[in-house]
């Protein structure tokens with residue numbers, strides 16, 4: 345399998361405490377992966393390392409066919425390479441419409457100078473509508489983002505990230521605070537997004553992970569404890585001991 349992202353033997357310590365301990369992880373160019381693990385397992389720190397927010401003390405993070413080293417690159421540069429990240433709290437522009445939010449995300453792709461003289465072209469309007477369809481908000485284009493439900497805001501933000509055409513999308517607990525119907529739609533959006541890019545979903549909700557129907561990586565004390573199908577990892581004795589059985 346060719347990898348889009350290959351993390352090898354990465355360790356990070358905070359004041360002598362090893363938050364990430366010889367971690368290795370790889371994901372292909374069009375793959376959906378769930379990352380689970382107990383509190384403090386290192387899930388957030390892992391994402392911070394990939395996005396360049398936190399520097400690895402040792403190990404390598406390789407990206408793309410050419411194996412570009414991401415360690416040492418700035419967060420902005422890594423984002424430009426195609427790494428997008430969705431945090432738990434949505435950061436949409438509440439006073440702007442769904443349409444404007446999506447258009448602004450498309451506009452941002454073109455860089456700050458192009459944005460100054462930017463008017464949406466027919467192709468961009470079309471892409472905006474396509475994105476709205478993907479995230480289930482076609483009927484809400486004129487509504488202010490601030491009026492949307494929690495789930496709809498999360499989808500809008502996913503749409504805004506997809507507008508940037510990331511090659512890898514990191515998503516932190518997308519199902520938190522959602523209704524069952526919203527969770528189902530979120531599953532659909534993520535599964536669809538992962539057909540054309542890599543998507544890593546950090547999630548605690550096991551039912552949600554089951555519906556994603558993808559390979560699962562279990563982190564514990566900064567390392568991979570188990571990896572495979574959800575059934576495979578949830579029947580692993582170590583996983584039961586440190587995570588499920590508690």
Ligand SMILES: Nc1ncnc2c1ncn2[C@@H]1O[C@H](COP(=O)(O)OP(=O)(O)OP(=O)(O)O)[C@@H](O)[C@H]1O
Nearest residue numbers: 358359362363381382383384385386387388389390
């Ligand atoms: N900046 C920091 N300074 C000191 N310790 C940190 C820092 N960031 C993380 N840690 C510690 O590293 C460990 C891993 O934290 P991390 O947030 O990556 O875990 P997590 O798996 O995301 O947990 P959760 O499920 O609670 O979000 C924890 O023990 C945490 O306290």
